[in-house]
Amino acid sequence: MNNDEFNADLLKRxxxxxxxxxxxxxxxxxxxxxxxxLLPLVAVIGFVIAKGxxxxxxxxxxxxxxxxxQVDGGGFGNAIQGTIILVVIAALISIPIGVLAAVYLTxxxxxxxxxxxxxxxxxxxxxxxxxxxxVFAYGVIVLNLKNLGIGNGYSTFAGGFALSILxxxxxxxxTEESLKLVPPEVRQAAVGLGATNFQTVSWVVLPAALPAIIxxxxxxxxxxxxxxxxxxxxxxFSQYYLPLSEKGPNALYEPTASLAVLVYNFATRPFENQKExxxxxxxxxxxxxxxxxxxxxxxxxxxxx
Amino acid sequence: xxxxxxxxxQSPITSPMTVNKSNVNQTEPVLxxxxxxxxxxxxxxxxxxxxxxxxxxxxAFIGPSGCGKSTLLRCYNRLNDLIKIFxxxxxxxIYYHNQNLYAPDIDPVEVRRRIGMVFQKPNPFPKSIYDNIxxxxxxxxxxxxxxxxxxxxxxxxxxxxxxxDKLKQSGLSLSGGQQQRLCIARAIAxxxxxILMDEPCSALDPISTLRVEDLLHELKEQYTIVIxxxxxxxxxxxxxxxAFFNVEPTDKGGRMGYxxxxxxxxxxxxxxxxxSTREYVSGRFG
Numbered sequence: 001m002n003n004d005e006f007n008a009d010l011l012k013r014x015x016x017x018x019x020x021x022x023x024x025x026x027x028x029x030x031x032x033x034x035x036x037x038l039l040p041l042v043a044v045i046g047f048v049i050a051k052g053x054x055x056x057x058x059x060x061x062x063x064x065x066x067x068x069x070q071v072d073g074g075g076f077g078n079a080i081q082g083t084i085i086l087v088v089i090a091a092l093i094s095i096p097i098g099v100l101a102a103v104y105l106t107x108x109x110x111x112x113x114x115x116x117x118x119x120x121x122x123x124x125x126x127x128x129x130x131x132x133x134x135v136f137a138y139g140v141i142v143l144n145l146k147n148l149g150i151g152n153g154y155s156t157f158a159g160g161f162a163l164s165i166l167x168x169x170x171x172x173x174x175t176e177e178s179l180k181l182v183p184p185e186v187r188q189a190a191v192g193l194g195a196t197n198f199q200t201v202s203w204v205v206l207p208a209a210l211p212a213i214i215x216x217x218x219x220x221x222x223x224x225x226x227x228x229x230x231x232x233x234x235x236x237f238s239q240y241y242l243p244l245s246e247k248g249p250n251a252l253y254e255p256t257a258s259l260a261v262l263v264y265n266f267a268t269r270p271f272e273n274q275k276e277x278x279x280x281x282x283x284x285x286x287x288x289x290x291x292x293x294x295x296x297x298x299x300x301x302x303x304x305x
Numbered sequence: 306x307x308x309x310x311x312x313x314x315q316s317p318i319t320s321p322m323t324v325n326k327s328n329v330n331q332t333e334p335v336l337x338x339x340x341x342x343x344x345x346x347x348x349x350x351x352x353x354x355x356x357x358x359x360x361x362x363x364x365a366f367i368g369p370s371g372c373g374k375s376t377l378l379r380c381y382n383r384l385n386d387l388i389k390i391f392x393x394x395x396x397x398x399i400y401y402h403n404q405n406l407y408a409p410d411i412d413p414v415e416v417r418r419r420i421g422m423v424f425q426k427p428n429p430f431p432k433s434i435y436d437n438i439x440x441x442x443x444x445x446x447x448x449x450x451x452x453x454x455x456x457x458x459x460x461x462x463x464x465x466x467x468x469x470d471k472l473k474q475s476g477l478s479l480s481g482g483q484q485q486r487l488c489i490a491r492a493i494a495x496x497x498x499x500i501l502m503d504e505p506c507s508a509l510d511p512i513s514t515l516r517v518e519d520l521l522h523e524l525k526e527q528y529t530i531v532i533x534x535x536x537x538x539x540x541x542x543x544x545x546x547x548a549f550f551n552v553e554p555t556d557k558g559g560r561m562g563y564x565x566x567x568x569x570x571x572x573x574x575x576x577x578x579x580x581s582t583r584e585y586v587s588g589r590f591g
Binding site: 111183185186188189190191192193194195196199203204207208 | 382384387389414415417418419421422424426428429430431432440441444445488491492495
């Protein structure tokens, strides 16, 4: 078009042109895919609520699992207790180690060969199947406890240890990513004021990265709470509550029930009452994970960078 | 160990050193660079700098990009130590009150507590305004009245009236100019001897820039200030001494910065000895 005449029609929308149609098609496709991606989550939660919701009574939180011939009643109070204790043990082991390892990777060992190797092996660890982690915990903790004559080796502690190994790489990676987001200028400011490396990290960098670290940790906890395989031959299962009030910390050397293993056990049994409880336990497990995520979201809604 | 308090109270007029050297409008040197070469790996980035920074004066470093003025500035408080490949020449010495800062027994952390830094981009901590100021004193185990120190530092940086009602708010909630003055307040809260400023106004609008410049004039009564600036008017407005750096290509294809001329600011801007200085300050290159 030279400067002879201006054709305003060329600026107008042409609904039938291939370009417009292709755009609409692709936009629709992405929307559809997003919907499909969401579908499993909605379906799982809906299914679990439909199947397990009706079985949720006060009793399931307090009573012990029913035997095969108990036609109704029973619950999984001990499994809720067990899952919480397992996750707490796993968190106590993996959070300090994971966060400090990430601090080393980003703050002190940055660019060194050692840091590169640690990062690589952390990534490898996150890809190790959870059943292998269970076998490892069996070999390292269960067998050794047995040899030392502490119970029969199958123990809450061994289960927590196995879960901590699954949590570790998630925490290292989440923490490393969040530490990387803290601008280098802020570190320089602290160093420029005469802070040592350690003071810079503990007073400035970690507090700034804390919300993101907590989010990553919650993800790791959610993952660990739902794991079954590593518990099958470490924490085993128990029909009873952990005898914490009688034995104190020594109770951790005994096997414990957990929601995940309870679901695994009961879902495959032919007895209706136990099957129903498996659905109810699934629902509680999902809600526990959801609740943890929501609480951490609220607690860390303040974004720093 | 240097007694900082006594340094503060010592007026330059009564200092015996001042009397000896009063002939050139100059006080005793606080920082002295002697034949400073700066390497990044094997690459010589800055060559052969020798200059004295006088006490209670504002010294400006000017020069084209890449001439090494910021690099040199960061040598004065050993902030370059953070860069792994950074290295200072073996014969190079930087004296601070006659103590070589690069002597092996010097702790860089102690150096930085006495020689503060204000950066190009305002970089407040993601903490409250109060905690931003209190950070440095807490590091040093400050035992006095923290509220009073925070107020004094904020007043010193001409920020108190704007923030006195919102000390608990995040430092990041302030405007860019306010953030930079917060950073200056944070730097003076540790009661340093020297303040290094690396283009402190380059991210600020002209009004904020003027406020910071006014502040510099007040600060120099208590502190020795070294400022890197790309803004020639700023150098001529605020500084007492000006150092002009230039950069030239090396045989190996790199670029090497060097000191061209260092004199009183009036001399640099009105009757420089070197032709390249004249061209640079009159805006003909760079």
